[in-house]
Amino acid sequence: MRECALILANGLFDSVFAKTTHGLLRGPSRYTILGVIDPNHAGQDAGRILDGQHRDIPVFHSIAEALRLTSVRPTHCVVGVATVGGALPDALRTELLAAASAGLTLVNGLHYLLSDDPEISEQATAGIIDLRKPRRASELTFWTGEILSVRSPRVAVLGMDCAIGKRTTAMLLRTALRAQGISAEMIYTGQTGWLQGLRHGFIFDSTLNDFVSGELERAILACASEMNPDVILLEGQSGLRNPAGPAGSEFICSARAAGVILQHAPTRSHFEDFEYLACPLPPLSEEIELIRLLGSQVWAISLFTRGLDDTQSSQIAEELEACHGLPVVRPLEDGVGRLAATVREKLFS
């Protein structure tokens, strides 16, 4: 029997903080999703709030209400929100305790480890999966250079910033490539990728810094040797110049990505969560040049269009395409057929 889960999105469902929830609703998901918990949207359909598409997944006020109203018994309770620095908000704690005492396994992607919380871990008799629990140096792999002999080419989905749609685009691109007869695999680098059932990857941001490149290489080597795919997509993290934690060069310098799909939010002026700082997002043209100097190439730009209507985002896409001479796509509006075609052309023509 497939495992069934409730997702906690307490009060944050309609924000970028709930990107784990959004990813699981869009699918795929390791668990069958029975419902989302968020008092702000209780009684509505979760899909409608996400993107207007009914998905027959209700939003509940609380774990207690969900347990009362769902006909199938959930087995897991997934924390579906991220928080700055990964702490545990009080509203979440209350619901986690309710889920734990109802016998659900807790699945948590915050830096805050539930297994270290005496109250929660005592209640969670069915178990805790702390996805971001750091592994020790002795369990981690240093980079070796073996990646240079991997024949499956890598394509990285990087972004100008956090929470800008990198994983979503990569997941959609995997599906589109497969539909075109290309065997595409994807390396996850965040907890959501694992929750979506991806087999190869690691949690980038809770890895000891010295081993990030080695763990990335290890995941790619395992994927290549088990699946021998035509292409391996890499889920990027953060942005090359994100002051809160610049990242991305690992995908180019260590994983030797042949090309990059660059995720961009045209109306975002500042780095996510730092709108109050005198620290604006740098221009797209500089990012393209930076990626070239690091040793790869931007093959296409993919837009995060939240807050824009269809006409606006379509016009911006056209303008950017003319300006940069690269395909510019809107994955959620138009799909990623054009991205898949670009990847095919670059790699196989």
Added chain:
Amino acid sequence: MRECALILANGLFDSVFAKTTHGLLRGPSRYTILGVIDPNHAGQDAGRILDGQHRDIPVFHSIAEALRLTSVRPTHCVVGVATVGGALPDALRTELLAAASAGLTLVNGLHYLLSDDPEISEQATAGIIDLRKPRRASELTFWTGEILSVRSPRVAVLGMDCAIGKRTTAMLLRTALRAQGISAEMIYTGQTGWLQGLRHGFIFDSTLNDFVSGELERAILACASEMNPDVILLEGQSGLRNPAGPAGSEFICSARAAGVILQHAPTRSHFEDFEYLACPLPPLSEEIELIRLLGSQVWAISLFTRGLDDTQSSQIAEELEACHGLPVVRPLEDGVGRLAATVREKLFS
């Protein structure tokens, strides 16, 4: 009474793997150094092997021999070598056990934690200091942006690669600036900086990736608020395009370094430890441009001259200076007076 230490450099003293040993011999050091252990050079003076300068610090064959021959009793035994991935070689284990059972406190900067080794930790009744013991997420700080209000300007000493003299140049520059009446402080980012007695910093490579920028910011904020220095020097790590672990953008994007001193090894063709890979060191001119795009500026180039004679390195310095239009210095041959003058001119003229 000052603490006295023996340094273990077993068989590696004359290599870049012993850069911790080299740093402690050059000074400053948290401990008075009584001797170095390396059977390959036993009986010689450690300073002579380092750079030809007698320092009255003997090299011993073993801990046992050192304990027999030193008149002052050592209190600490410091692991003075780094190893790829940070494992513990057998030769070191034997000497560490000898030091532990003689009642010395073990000080270790490897990823391999001595406190996790049952045999060693049982013997080490005087204690173990594992410098690279990772801290938990709950003990770490996320980046906040408070750095933007720090008035002491930052200057980063970055490098084209690992083991290329970044820390040495930064330490010398601190001394030179102070001699010119500039209050200069330095943030350490590796275990050697701590061993040299620096007060502010953290161990970059054993920090969970998500918190590297925050810990760097925290160290700078603490230094600025306690010392209010004219300038804060930042010890860089790795290189921007080192495939085994690219790093450096944190110092520019997160720590907002106003300028960069770029450490360069003119005759090194490949990244350290990866000479066998088809992965050459990129050209200096690209690195300078990369640093500009990341948001800072190379102010001067500093040479790692190992393997070159005086005439060769002097000629290379001249050529590079003409080519890049930047001051190019040889810190160990000529001192860093010119670097100090450049920093003064850029910041205070």
